[in-house]
Structure formats: C-alpha cells, structure tokens
Amino acid sequence: MADTSYDYDLFVIGGGSGGVRAARLAALTGAKVAVAEEYRMGGTCVIRGCVPKKFMVYASGYGKHIKHAKGYGWSVGDVSYDHAVFASAMHAEVDRLSGIYHRNLANAGVEIFEERAEFVDANTLRLKTSGKTVTAAKILIAVGGRPWMPSPENLPGVEHTITSNEIFDLETLPKHLVIAGGGYIAVEFAHVFAGLGVKTCLVYRGDTVLRGFDEDVRMAVHEGLKEAGVRVITQTVFEKIEKVEGEDLPLCVHLKNGHNINADVVMMAVGRRPNTESLGLEAAGVEVSDGGAVMVDEWSKTNVPSIWAVGDVTDRVALTPVAIREGHAFAETEFYDKPWHFDHSDIPTAVFTQPEVGTVGMTEADARKKYGHVDIYKTRFRPMKNMLNGDTSRVLMKLVVKPDDEKVLGVHIVGDDAAEMIQAVGIAIKMGVTKPDFDRTCALHPSVAEELVTMRQKWVPEVTSNS
Known part of the structure; x- marks a missing residue:
C-alpha cells in the first residue's frame, strides 16, 4: 500500500x-x-x-x-x-x-x-x-x-579541448585529431576517425593501451591502432595547449616529452x-x-x-x-516482493575497435594471481575472409583455464564480430563451462568462431636464453 x-x-x-x-x-x-x-x-x-x-x-x-x-x-x-x-x-x-x-x-x-x-x-x-x-x-x-577533465591549473589550455560528449556534434571532420587517453573511449574513437580518413594521433601515459584488459588483448589492440594508421605516442601526457588564431591547425599540443603536435581538434578521453x-x-x-x-x-x-x-x-x-x-x-x-540482486561477475564486455574486442571472465594475470598456475590456450590467425581482400589483420582467441577442474575462467577475442561471439560464450561461462565442454562441441566450419572449440595445445611461454 x-x-x-x-x-x-x-x-x-x-x-x-x-x-x-x-x-x-x-x-x-x-x-x-x-x-x-x-x-x-x-x-x-x-x-x-x-x-x-x-x-x-x-x-x-x-x-x-x-x-x-x-x-x-x-x-x-x-x-x-x-x-x-x-x-x-x-x-x-x-x-x-x-x-x-x-x-x-x-x-x-x-x-x-x-x-x-x-x-x-x-x-x-x-x-x-x-x-x-x-x-x-x-x-x-x-x-x-x-567525462573527467583536468583543471586549467593542471592543464593550461584545456578549455580548447572537447570530450566524448561533444565529439558527436562535430559538423565537419577534423584535419588532424589528437586524443589524450588509452582507455576504451580513446581507442574506439581513434579507430573511428582514422577509418573516416582523418589524420589521428593518440597520446597515452602508459606503454600499452586498455589498462585492465588481458595483456594479449592490449597488445593486439595497440598494434591494431598502428595498422589502422593511428600515430600512437606513449609514456607522455599533455603539458599545455596553445591556440593560434588564423592557422589551418590552430591548436598546438605541448607534450611532457618536449615534442609538439599541431591539430584542429583535441579530445580528452582520460576517464569518467x-x-x-x-x-x-x-x-x-x-x-x-x-x-x-x-x-x-x-x-x-x-x-x-x-x-x-x-x-x-x-x-x-x-x-x-x-x-x-x-x-x-x-x-x-x-x-514486486521478488528480492534479488544482480551478480556482477563474468559480465561479457566489448570494445568497438576495428577489429573489435570481446571478453568475458578473468584475465590471465588475474587468474594467476588468484589460482597460481593456470592453463592457457591461444591462437592468432588470419581469417579466411582476409585471404582475398588484402587485409593483413589477424584474429586473437584466448582461453584461461583452471587446471584442477578445467573450468574456463576467461575468454578473450580480438577480431571482427568478437562482440557477437562473446555474448554467446558468456552464457557458457556463466554456467561454469569447462575446457572438455569446449572440446566436445563440434566446430562450425568454415567460421572464425570454430577456433574456440578446436584449440587443443596448451600455450607454453618461450624461454629466452642469455647464452
């Protein structure tokens, strides 16, 4: 009542x-x-x-x-x-x-x-x-x-930048877009504008984009940005931004590493x-x-x-x-007198880079931290579609498995339609799927997704020798 x-x-x-x-x-x-x-x-x-x-x-x-x-x-x-x-x-x-x-x-x-x-x-x-x-x-x-923005005291000239809120309102394409950040928003828009023919530069304080994701995924996306024509500058941040009226590229971005970049649009994608x-x-x-x-x-x-x-x-x-x-x-x-709360574990997630990322469950690093030893199955291959079209990009697929009961702890995909695949895989992960369950599943051929159920060889890290 x-x-x-x-x-x-x-x-x-x-x-x-x-x-x-x-x-x-x-x-x-x-x-x-x-x-x-x-x-x-x-x-x-x-x-x-x-x-x-x-x-x-x-x-x-x-x-x-x-x-x-x-x-x-x-x-x-x-x-x-x-x-x-x-x-x-x-x-x-x-x-x-x-x-x-x-x-x-x-x-x-x-x-x-x-x-x-x-x-x-x-x-x-x-x-x-x-x-x-x-x-x-x-x-x-x-x-x-x-979107979070640094203050003018911490970043002089920040008022000349935009965020992901304003990026949708651009009436014309930039001539040169510079993006600050290395998270999913930064890398997605870097791919978007590079794909539209815009000269695009991404500046990131770390050494590899997508902090918090699986390391193999991070490396694949980082390399994918460069393959897409994005200039990626790492291990530095913006120091200040100056505006020069009348110039074709009126914004001069000064980096902490001493270099400058000229642009007409600067986007801050440094967190929310x-x-x-x-x-x-x-x-x-x-x-x-x-x-x-x-x-x-x-x-x-x-x-x-x-x-x-x-x-x-x-x-x-x-x-x-x-x-x-x-x-x-x-x-x-x-x-409704139907008490329940949402379980935040094993949520399938996508990053719409090109090709896109699909991930569910634990990263390899998190799994090793929690369980010690884990089994890794992974593959990188050029998909069938790209054999005729000149596209050199490769697909990454990776399974993280707990050895004692062979439960699949995480699945990570970088490739076209990764988001569509990971939604279906997420159901299996939520149900507690094991590696033998994957192995018993018949492959659908020819498809990219069949690789998920045909990986049999455990990945062993290469041992480097100083001799």
Missing part, C-alpha cells in the same frame, strides 16, 4: 537506462512514480555514448569494406564520405530512441520532470528550474557519469567520474567514495534507508546492461 505521507512512492533522479527501467517497472505496480532528467531522456548510452558511437563505428568501417571489396571482384568507382549526411541520420535516430524512452515512461504512468533534482534531505528533493519541492518514500539515484557534484548528497547524509561514487551494497542500498543508487554513479561496472539489470533488481525487490 502506498505511503500517502509522501508525494511519491518512488522518485528517480536521472533518465538513463537504469533509472528508466526501475521507474517503469515500479509504476506498472500502481505505485506513484516520478523521474527528473535535466538533459534528455536516454542517458549516456542513447544520447552521447554506446548508440551514436556504434553508428560512427559502422560509418568508419564502410570505407575499409569498400576498399576490400576489390579482392572479391567488385569494381568500385569514385567514392566519397559526407559527414553531414551521416551525422543528420545519426542524430535523427538518437532523437527517435530518446522519444521512445519518454513515451514508455509516460505510458506506464510515470510523471516526468524535465529539470534537475537535488536533495534537501533523505526524503525531499528540490526541482531546480521550477523551485518545486517534492517528497518520496524511496529515492533512486541514477544520474550516471560524465560519477555525476554527483552539487547533487546535495551531503544534505541527505549519503556516503560517497573519494572519487564521488555513491557507496552501495549488493542490493544497491546506500547508508540511508530511503535512498538507493544504480548504474555508473555507483562506479561498480559502468555498462548500460548492468545499469538496466541493477534497476530491474531494485524494482522487483522493492515493488
């Missing part, structure tokens, strides 16, 4: 995937639910993340496909790319998807406030534009994350942070981490009994499907 002492049974702050799922499911029980979203319904994924990014990946990939078609007998005439045409279609689709989110909430009976909500206390929120104050028995924080600044969490007594993430338990509960949080704002696993499952679990637990 609804608590009539509050304006709402549930108030959700944030209209992204996690918050929308929770609000819609709660409202379908007859609960009085509201959502406040200060920008556009759909959140990072739909508006300025996975969806428009994947469209850009598709767009950049067509150039390579056209080039490779000659090897299969296709005669291709003069071709050109019109960024304005593509961008218009991409933004129209984003608008359509955002509208669907809005309609689904409205159809479920959710009240929508298109403005920012901030905490007054543990059960009270102030809507910033209208000044209205509302109360709720339960409040769900689902405000996501935002939970979007909790000025949310009023201190007024509600909600505990946050040093990085600003809302601290929650496995049930997405904060330290305040009336407040929960899901999605990127908790800094657990910053993936849209994870936010959706967390929001779903919250709604069914609190409004």
Whole structure:
C-alpha cells in the first residue's frame, strides 16, 4: 500500500537506462512514480555514448569494406564520405530512441520532470528550474557519469579541448585529431576517425593501451591502432595547449616529452567520474567514495534507508546492461516482493575497435594471481575472409583455464564480430563451462568462431636464453 505521507512512492533522479527501467517497472505496480532528467531522456548510452558511437563505428568501417571489396571482384568507382549526411541520420535516430524512452515512461504512468533534482534531505528533493519541492518514500539515484577533465591549473589550455560528449556534434571532420587517453573511449574513437580518413594521433601515459584488459588483448589492440594508421605516442601526457588564431591547425599540443603536435581538434578521453557534484548528497547524509561514487551494497542500498543508487554513479561496472539489470533488481525487490540482486561477475564486455574486442571472465594475470598456475590456450590467425581482400589483420582467441577442474575462467577475442561471439560464450561461462565442454562441441566450419572449440595445445611461454 502506498505511503500517502509522501508525494511519491518512488522518485528517480536521472533518465538513463537504469533509472528508466526501475521507474517503469515500479509504476506498472500502481505505485506513484516520478523521474527528473535535466538533459534528455536516454542517458549516456542513447544520447552521447554506446548508440551514436556504434553508428560512427559502422560509418568508419564502410570505407575499409569498400576498399576490400576489390579482392572479391567488385569494381568500385569514385567514392566519397559526407559527414553531414551521416551525422543528420545519426542524430535523427538518437532523437527517435530518446522519444521512445519518454513515451514508455509516460505510458506506464510515470510523471516526468524535465529539470534537475537535488536533495534537501533523505526524503525531499528540490526541482531546480521550477523551485518545486517534492517528497518520496524511496529515492533512486541514477544520474550516471560524465567525462573527467583536468583543471586549467593542471592543464593550461584545456578549455580548447572537447570530450566524448561533444565529439558527436562535430559538423565537419577534423584535419588532424589528437586524443589524450588509452582507455576504451580513446581507442574506439581513434579507430573511428582514422577509418573516416582523418589524420589521428593518440597520446597515452602508459606503454600499452586498455589498462585492465588481458595483456594479449592490449597488445593486439595497440598494434591494431598502428595498422589502422593511428600515430600512437606513449609514456607522455599533455603539458599545455596553445591556440593560434588564423592557422589551418590552430591548436598546438605541448607534450611532457618536449615534442609538439599541431591539430584542429583535441579530445580528452582520460576517464569518467560519477555525476554527483552539487547533487546535495551531503544534505541527505549519503556516503560517497573519494572519487564521488555513491557507496552501495549488493542490493544497491546506500547508508540511508530511503535512498538507493544504480548504474555508473555507483562506479561498480559502468555498462548500460548492468545499469538496466541493477534497476530491474531494485524494482522487483522493492515493488514486486521478488528480492534479488544482480551478480556482477563474468559480465561479457566489448570494445568497438576495428577489429573489435570481446571478453568475458578473468584475465590471465588475474587468474594467476588468484589460482597460481593456470592453463592457457591461444591462437592468432588470419581469417579466411582476409585471404582475398588484402587485409593483413589477424584474429586473437584466448582461453584461461583452471587446471584442477578445467573450468574456463576467461575468454578473450580480438577480431571482427568478437562482440557477437562473446555474448554467446558468456552464457557458457556463466554456467561454469569447462575446457572438455569446449572440446566436445563440434566446430562450425568454415567460421572464425570454430577456433574456440578446436584449440587443443596448451600455450607454453618461450624461454629466452642469455647464452
């Protein structure tokens, strides 16, 4: 029964995937639910993340496909790319998807406030534009994350740069794009713009991109960037950025290693942070981490009994499907009397480089750290499709196996359609698949994926000799 002492049974702050799922499911029980979203319904994924990014990946990939078609007998005439045409279609689709989110909430009976909500206390929120104050028995924080930017004091000239939020709004292609960072956002956009014919440079403080991924995957992606024509500069960072008016490449990026790079667009892709600044969490007594993430338990509960949080704002696993499952679990637990919480282990993940990465389970390093000895099966090969088209890129496949029970701890793929493969493999990993299960599975020939079930030889590291 609804608590009539509050304006709402549930108030959700944030209209992204996690918050929308929770609000819609709660409202379908007859609960009085509201959502406040200060920008556009759909959140990072739909508006300025996975969806428009994947469209850009598709767009950049067509150039390579056209080039490779000659090897299969296709005669291709003069071709050109019109960024304005593509961008218009991409933004129209984003608008359509955002509208669907809005309609689904409205159809479920959710009240929508298109403005920012901030905490007054543990059960009270102030809507910033209208000044209205509302109360709720339960409040769900689902405000996501935002790109992190260094301050002008730490990086002079940072105001001349853009982030992954603004990259989608470029009306024309850059002449020379410089990207700071080596995470998935940095490497994905480096491939995108290189594929669109843009001179692209990536600057990374480490020695190999994609820190936290399996080492073989990191090496394959790093080499793939260079094969795609991306200039990769490692072990240095930006020192300052100067703007010179009237130049064809008006931005001069000064690196800590003493070198300079001239560009017309500079993108900062150096991490993301939970979007909790000025949310009023201190007024509600909600505990946050040093990085600003809302601290929650496995049930997405904060330290305040009336407040929960899901999605990127908790800094657990910053993936849209994870936010959706967390929001779903919250709604069914609190409004359907079906208590469950999401299991964050063995989540399949993709990085949409070209070729793309698909990974699920443990890296080799993490497995060795936990179990000591592990068995490794891996292969690198040129796929059948590339034998005629001139593409020299190779596929990497790797299995990490626990020796005592032969349980497969991790699967890592770098190659075309790796994301599609890893989604199916993720089911098997979640079920506790063993290496003999892989071995008993009949290969589907000819396919790239058949290599997953035909690897029989354990990989043994090469032993170097000083003699």
